[in-house]
Amino acid sequence: MSLALDLLTILAVSAGVFFFLAGTVGLLRFPDALTRLHALTKADNLGLGLVVLGLVFQEERLFAALKLITVWLLTLLAGATVTRLIARNARPAGPRG
Amino acid sequence: MAEFLLAAAGFVLGMVALGLVRILWGPGDADRIMAAQLLGTGGIATLLLLAEAMHVPAAVDVALTLALLAAFVSVAFVKGSAGSEADGA
Amino acid sequence: MSDATVYGLCSAVLVGLGLFGLIVHPELLRKILAFNLIGGGVFLLFGVVARKGAAAGFDGDPVPQALVITGLVVAFAATALAVALLRRLFQETGRTTLRSDG
Amino acid sequence: MVFDIGLALLIVAVAVWTIAARDTFAAVIGFVAFGLLLALAWVRLAAPDVALTEAALGSGVTGVVLLGASTRLRHAEISAADKKPGAMLRAAAAVLCTVVSAGLAAIVLVLPHPAPTLAPQAAANMAATGLGNPVTAVLMAYRAIDTLLETVVLLLALLGLWSLTPDPFWGGLPGRRHHDDPDGVLTFAAQLLVPVGILVGIHIFWVGSVAPGGEFQGATILAAMWILAAMAGLVDAPPVSRRWLRLILVAGPAVFFTIGLAGFAMAGGFLAYPESHAKLLIVMIEVPVTLSIAATLALLVAGPPERMPQQ
Secondary structure, eight states, X not given: OHHHHHHHHHHHXXXXXXXXXXXXXXXXXXXXXXXXXXXXXXXXXXXXXXXXXXXXXTOOSHHHHHHHHHHHHHHHHXXXXXXXXXXXXXXXSOTTO | OHHHHHHHHHHHHHHHHHHHHHHHHOOSXXXXXXXXXXXXXXXXXXXXXXXXXXXXXXXXXXXXXHHHXXXXXXXXXXXXXXXXXXXXX | OOHHHHHHHHHHHHHHHXXXXXXXXXXXXXXXXXXXXXXXXXXXXXXXXXXXXXOTTOSSOHHHHHHHXXXXXXXXXXXXXXXXXXXXXXHHHSOSBSOSXX | OHXXXXXHHHHHHHHHHHXXXXXXXXXXXXXXXXXXXXXXXXXXXXXXXXXXXXXXXXXXXXXXXXXXXXXXXXXXXXXXXXXXXXXXXXXHHHHHHHHHHXXXXXXXXXXXXXXXXXXXXXXXXXXXXXXXXXXXXXXXXITHHHHHHHHHHHHHHHHHHHTTOOGGGTTOEESOOOOOOTTSHHHHHXXXXXXXXXXXXXXXXXXXXXXXXXXXXXXXXXXXXXXXXHHXXXXXXXXXXXXXXXXXXXXXXXXXXXXXXXHHHHHSSTTOOOGGGHHHHHHHHHHHHHHHXXXXXXXXXXXXXXEOOOO
């Protein structure tokens, strides 16, 4: 049982880490701010979600597992809000480059 | 398992480091705020992985705090960046 | 070389960097930032000494750790006050530096 | 070890950026990143209490204060930027700073092993307090006088800040009035985040007696949530002349000082707790201190009053 859980953890965390890689590549390579925004927030929030999922398999106490999920939900909410605000508010190019 | 999680934490941190290059390049405030967000998400993932790898459950509380404060700082960044035009003094 | 020593060397570099910024930046806000970097370096040094002083079943000496928490709060208060002074200086004179000759 | 070297290099790189960036706004983002990475370093140094403080206060709230200043002074800095000191002075400063760094590095390398430590004394003291977190025990009992003085220092900083108020706004409201976000995203997020954040703040404060956390960390989160609500236009700051506000500000230090004085009668010394009631007394101090610190931090972020209440 513990071995199976360990395996699930390794799978989920590896997949999560891969999405961080994808997000970073997008942030570096995509041509303009809005597409970068798109690449970054989706990939990273998914990456964090998979990392959280992997760690939940290692948690024995319910409260600790819930706390991990809360961290992810808070990050999602913050990410969605800020992304929306950036897309609407922030000037795509700064005042002096 | 601990070594794997520590390695994963190191890898995420490495990705964050690469993303920080975007702060250097900019060119706009939007990119810089995004890079700060990447840093927040990546930092949270790193903390959660460290908490499990080092058996420091308190690091999850640090991640929780960071998640809240990252939202707070990002909102302030966006508000400040958008508002700086309007009130110069 | 232990893990803590790595952070000890890091803290030494941070203090030097912050000091450099404090001296060469004419803008006061950059000086405040540099001052906070020095603070970060000094606090980290405390953390290294605390880690190396692990004893009595603790992973680190709690006394310097508690001092750093106190220090962080005071550093924040000092920063907030410095920023308020700077903003008032800007309101009164339109300047963000201390140079009066320029 | 590899992880630590990588993290240390990254911290140094971000610090270099904070010093070298041309744009102050970019430098401030560098500083926030710096604080976040330091929080990771504190976890690695087995100091999660400090990591919490760094994440909340050192990076987050300090970052917001510096950011506010950088956007307000943005138009001034362009004219001031050309007055850089000459090459000679810069070279001299570089030499001086290298010497300082080298000296500190040498001290780190020759630190005795094991380093001098107060951990045994702190452990002995902790047993008498009934607390499970050694750092909280140091803050509230072993070195309680430092913590008491610190709450006073925070108040003094706030007095200093208020004394910078321009005459017409004396006793007025700090900060700008933010209005509800027209398309509702921020309002919605704040309505969700603020209650959760308040719960997290209380949780961090409450576990501080047995696990990493405590009044400073909890208070910082509470202060941040109030400012977030203000930025979303959900609440507005009260005029700083309100009596209830002043009462909240001084309640913590006053209760702390009073119980400290009572220590003379109860246990024969200032800030001494009788062993049977130590934990109860510490909680009685911590609750008002947390509220006072939260209010003080929030008002320090808000800045000096800059408008009067609307009639």
